[in-house]
Amino acid sequence: ASTLGAQAAQSGRYFGAAVAAGRLGDGTYTGILGREFNSVTPENEMKWDATERSRGQFTFGAADQIVNGATARGQRVRGHTLVWHSQLPDWVKGIRDANTLRGVMNNHITTVMNRYKGRIHSWDVVNEAFADGGSGQLRGSVFRDVLGTGFLEQAFRTARSADPAAKLCYNDYNIENWNDAKTQGVYRMVRDFKARGVPIDCVGLQSHFGAGGPPGSFQTTLSNFAALGVDVQITELDIAQAPPNAYANTVRACMNVARCTGITVWGIRDSDSWRSGENPLLFDRNGNKKPAYQATLTAL
Numbered sequence: 001a002s003t004l005g006a007q008a009a010q011s012g013r014y015f016g017a018a019v020a021a022g023r024l025g026d027g028t029y030t031g032i033l034g035r036e037f038n039s040v041t042p043e044n045e046m047k048w049d050a051t052e053r054s055r056g057q058f059t060f061g062a063a064d065q066i067v068n069g070a071t072a073r074g075q076r077v078r079g080h081t082l083v084w085h086s087q088l089p090d091w092v093k094g095i096r097d098a099n100t101l102r103g104v105m106n107n108h109i110t111t112v113m114n115r116y117k118g119r120i121h122s123w124d125v126v127n128e129a130f131a132d133g134g135s136g137q138l139r140g141s142v143f144r145d146v147l148g149t150g151f152l153e154q155a156f157r158t159a160r161s162a163d164p165a166a167k168l169c170y171n172d173y174n175i176e177n178w179n180d181a182k183t184q185g186v187y188r189m190v191r192d193f194k195a196r197g198v199p200i201d202c203v204g205l206q207s208h209f210g211a212g213g214p215p216g217s218f219q220t221t222l223s224n225f226a227a228l229g230v231d232v233q234i235t236e237l238d239i240a241q242a243p244p245n246a247y248a249n250t251v252r253a254c255m256n257v258a259r260c261t262g263i264t265v266w267g268i269r270d271s272d273s274w275r276s277g278e279n280p281l282l283f284d285r286n287g288n289k290k291p292a293y294q295a296t297l298t299a300l
């Protein structure tokens, strides 16, 4: 096939991009979006600070724009993200009472998921809950500090009730190298969830890579997670300087793992990227395909 989405679909996978509502008026951007991708992830528009800036006041305008546009183009949507310590309003960070915070978290999950019920193929229910470095433990956050480590289980159970058709993912960065303590911490959590029947369907590996691309153990990490009985997805791919081989290696690792169900790049053109100084994406500032684009298409 001649586009990323169509080529990925030949093996039953999706190829997606993070989309910003503010760019949907740009014809070059939407031209590439509609042509190349069959999944979209709202880059910021479904985050807590965008959807519930004050308690109980939900705003969905920008997220609706992205979801409705995707539906019109026949694209699937990843939901990103429900429970995250970052881009979290101060009113949530200030809650000290566990019953209050549990109610607020459950209401946020339920209300946002209900809005898009049946239209999201996978939800990042919890994002980036594990600490960097060697601990393999959860990072400090209002959720962990007030609710304890059980907040993840609570979030996934609530999410399952809200939209039983959506795949429920745990999403994080720096869990691509099998030997990292953070990877091992996430692995132990998923194994424990599966053993105890806590609902979880997928692990999202963000895959924000340096110019060297994925670690040598990347495919091992994908297959080890998959062996626990979850799908794996590459959810936020970008690679400093976008070396074609680094992209090809990333895509091949996914293609070699049956339960690696899709890849999302974190933006379209280099100028759209949160790492724009590193030119990490598949299209240049003018919307032209870069060498990494061809390498990606060939590897799919």
Ligand code: XIL
Residues within 6 Å of the ligand: 043, 044, 127, 206, 236, 274
């Ligand atoms: C980034 C967005 O790309 C930026 O526009 C925003 O300013 C900050 O967040 N991990 C995630 C994504 O899960 O939500 C982040 O997106 C990048 C890191």
